[in-house]
Amino acid sequence: MTAVTERRRIAAPSTAQRIRNWILNPWGEPRGLVVITWIYVAISIVPVVVAIMFSFNAGRSVTAWQGFSLTRWYLDDPRSSVIGDPRLQHALLQSLKLAGLTMLIATPLGVMLALGLARWRGRLASASNFIMLFPLVTPELVMGVSLFLVFVNLFTFIPLGTTAQVMGHVTFSLSYVVVIVRGRLFSIGRQYEEAAADLGATPWETLRLVVLPLLLPAIFSSLMMVFAISIDDFVISAWLSCGSSCDTVPIRVYSSTRGAPLPSINALATVMVAMTLTAIGIAWVVHRYMTRGERRTGKQGGMTQAMGAFDL
Amino acid sequence: MSGGEIELIDLNKHFGPHRAVDNINLQIPGGEFFSLLGSSGCGKTTTLRMIAGFERPTSGQIVLDGADMTETPPHKRHVNTVFQSYALFPHLNVFDNVAFGLRRQKVEPDQVKRRVNEALELVQLTSFEKRKPAQMSGGQQQRVALARALVLKPAVLLLDEPLGALDARLRKQLQVELKSLQQQVGITFVYVTHDQEEALTMSDRIAVMSNGRIEQVAPPEEIYEAPATVFVADFLGVSNLMDAVASGSDATGRCKVKVGGFDCYAGRGSADATGTTKVTIRPERVRLEPKGTGGENRIPGTVQRWVYLGNSVQLIVGLATGAKIQALMQNTGEEIPYREGAEVAVHLPATALRILEDTGAPLASAED
Numbered sequence: 001m002t003a004v005t006e007r008r009r010i011a012a013p014s015t016a017q018r019i020r021n022w023i024l025n026p027w028g029e030p031r032g033l034v035v036i037t038w039i040y041v042a043i044s045i046v047p048v049v050v051a052i053m054f055s056f057n058a059g060r061s062v063t064a065w066q067g068f069s070l071t072r073w074y075l076d077d078p079r080s081s082v083i084g085d086p087r088l089q090h091a092l093l094q095s096l097k098l099a100g101l102t103m104l105i106a107t108p109l110g111v112m113l114a115l116g117l118a119r120w121r122g123r124l125a126s127a128s129n130f131i132m133l134f135p136l137v138t139p140e141l142v143m144g145v146s147l148f149l150v151f152v153n154l155f156t157f158i159p160l161g162t163t164a165q166v167m168g169h170v171t172f173s174l175s176y177v178v179v180i181v182r183g184r185l186f187s188i189g190r191q192y193e194e195a196a197a198d199l200g201a202t203p204w205e206t207l208r209l210v211v212l213p214l215l216l217p218a219i220f221s222s223l224m225m226v227f228a229i230s231i232d233d234f235v236i237s238a239w240l241s242c243g244s245s246c247d248t249v250p251i252r253v254y255s256s257t258r259g260a261p262l263p264s265i266n267a268l269a270t271v272m273v274a275m276t277l278t279a280i281g282i283a284w285v286v287h288r289y290m291t292r293g294e295r296r297t298g299k300q301g302g303m304t305q306a307m308g309a310f311d312l
Numbered sequence: 313m314s315g316g317e318i319e320l321i322d323l324n325k326h327f328g329p330h331r332a333v334d335n336i337n338l339q340i341p342g343g344e345f346f347s348l349l350g351s352s353g354c355g356k357t358t359t360l361r362m363i364a365g366f367e368r369p370t371s372g373q374i375v376l377d378g379a380d381m382t383e384t385p386p387h388k389r390h391v392n393t394v395f396q397s398y399a400l401f402p403h404l405n406v407f408d409n410v411a412f413g414l415r416r417q418k419v420e421p422d423q424v425k426r427r428v429n430e431a432l433e434l435v436q437l438t439s440f441e442k443r444k445p446a447q448m449s450g451g452q453q454q455r456v457a458l459a460r461a462l463v464l465k466p467a468v469l470l471l472d473e474p475l476g477a478l479d480a481r482l483r484k485q486l487q488v489e490l491k492s493l494q495q496q497v498g499i500t501f502v503y504v505t506h507d508q509e510e511a512l513t514m515s516d517r518i519a520v521m522s523n524g525r526i527e528q529v530a531p532p533e534e535i536y537e538a539p540a541t542v543f544v545a546d547f548l549g550v551s552n553l554m555d556a557v558a559s560g561s562d563a564t565g566r567c568k569v570k571v572g573g574f575d576c577y578a579g580r581g582s583a584d585a586t587g588t589t590k591v592t593i594r595p596e597r598v599r600l601e602p603k604g605t606g607g608e609n610r611i612p613g614t615v616q617r618w619v620y621l622g623n624s625v626q627l628i629v630g631l632a633t634g635a636k637i638q639a640l641m642q643n644t645g646e647e648i649p650y651r652e653g654a655e656v657a658v659h660l661p662a663t664a665l666r667i668l669e670d671t672g673a674p675l676a677s678a679e680d
Contacts, residue, residue, distance in 0.1 A: 194364075194366050194393075195393070195399035195401070197366075198365075199392065199413035199464065200413050200416040202387055209412075210401060214401075214403060
């Protein structure tokens with residue numbers, strides 16, 4: 001008992017092992033993955049950064065840097081800046097108009113469709129459920145051609161133009177709304193509706209006082225999502241366009257870059273990127289604000305996580 | 313307080329070929345604390361949901377205070393539910409949650425305020441009005457759910473495993489509170505649980521369910537002391553189930569049974585039973601006697617395990633019939649002479665041996 005047992009000698013980890021451990025970092029962030037993630041972020045953001053950079057070019061080239069000008073292609077150039085060129089201005093307005101209308105039409109429709117699909121069972125519901133996913137899987141070009149043919153041959157009372165463009169946008173952005181809202185509906189479950197009915201609320205009161213307030217974050221996400229999708233859209237807008245007066249920003253950018261592009265096009269695109277980012281930013285902030293009561297720190301975790309809610 | 317009498321008549325609920333609730337008949341008088349006890353999937357929750365109106369019965373009737381409400385939608389029924397997950401509206405604070413039902417009834421605002429405060433007082437949550445459900449503990453949320461249902465003064469309160477999500481200590485405490493609350497407000501409670509202890513401590517009467525059918529309806533003591541069927545005995549943890557063949561009553565009114573080839577008499581349960589069934593005896597009623605002791609209801613056996621429990625000693629005895637039974641012997645300070653391996657005569661007194669009805673329900677203990 002008195003003999004002291006000799007301490008066993010344990011070899012220190014080899015250099016190779018240490019390098020391996022540094023990369024994998026088993027007790028922290030895996031550094032290898034961190035590096036790959038940053039490379040991915042850099043690669044995907046470089047083109048956007050370059051495009052934005054050239055909108056501040058002092059010269060007329062979109063490929064050669066000729067010095068910095070903050071406002072030439074946005075405000076100053078009398079004929080070809082975003083402000084100076086009426087075609088660019090018009091494209092911007094048309095894009096905003098389409099995106100705004102699409103957002104306001106597709107979201108309520110999508111919410112209603114999601115409510116129906118999530119709460120009804122039967123053949124009709126599963127059929128619409130399937131059809132609803134079509135716009136998500138159909139190539140946009142095919143969607144565009146089909147819509148074009150529909151408006152030219154079938155719905156001849158609607159001429160190509162803003163109305164047709166809005167309808168086209170609504171058709172394909174509806175699916176996104178349904179996916180978002182239905183996800184939230186499923187994660188909320190039926191318990192709150194049952195509780196409301198149990199407490200004497202009519203189905204309409206249940207919808208108004210319980211379901212819609214709980215869906216608000218999803219509804220808001222949908223609004224912003226649709227706005228961002230619609231303002232970015234090129235194919236459908238182009239197919240249903242009535243000519244240059246229906247041109248949206250993407251169409252304008254496309255036709256200009258095929259001719260002699262000026263940095264004003266980059267400026268226009270930059271304005272668009274800013275608007276899309278703003279939309280997503282607002283959506284994120286509002287979503288955080290609306291679900292603040294559901295989020296809780298500490299070991300019990302947030303109810304948002306518990307309910308598997310849709311998070312931006 | 314009167315009212316709150318529920319009657320379920322030939323109630324059925326089928327999901328496709330599955331009979332979730334299979335021809336249930338129940339009568340629950342007003343003011344009773346009634347429990348539906350059973351393992352998961354036995355149909356207890358479906359029964360409760362039918363009373364609440366969330367499920368539509370395949371056939372049968374639900375009668376509340378003499379009025380058929382089988383076809384009444386949930387929002388028009390004078391019953392309220394405390395959900396297992398509480399289902400408190402996360403976007404409303406405690407006050408608005410409790411006031412929700414009152415406002416649907418178009419109660420005057422000052423009345424709403426008074427009644428909500430009363431209800432919150434009843435569940436001891438007076439200073440929590442402005443909190444959101446997510447800012448409260450499970451036990452507090454549970455009380456809000458109770459207040460939200462009770463504030464409407466329902467004829468019947470339905471509770472779907474309301475304590476299921478709480479830890480053991482809180483559950484014990486709330487069991488007591490729930491029971492006294494029920495006596496205080498005097499309305500009918502229909503309580504669904506899978507926890508036999510919960511059902512035994514709180515209920516006036518218990519219905520033990522299995523496979524969508526009711527096995528036995530009786531007060532807790534009777535359920536525990538005199539289980540009618542094999543399933544009830546097994547579910548309540550009354551072990552010592554032994555296969556037996558019954559052959560009707562003898563001259564003294566006891567049932568003659570053959571337990572694995574040994575003739576015995578069962579003095580409790582249905583004396584007229586015949587055919588294959590099971591008999592049971594409580595571990596504390598089993599007597600161990602020296603090997604070879606004669607007399608009726610004695611079966612030879614061998615002590616297989618000897619477990620010291622402090623106030624008593626538990627002995628697992630392998631009977632000559634092949635069955636294993638438990639015997640519980642009080643620790644009176646005297647030496648218990650039967651150690652592992654000892655051969656004994658197991659005396660199953662006829663006054664304690666109960667014959668059970670076998671309804672064929674799968675037993676919980678058979679799973680392990």
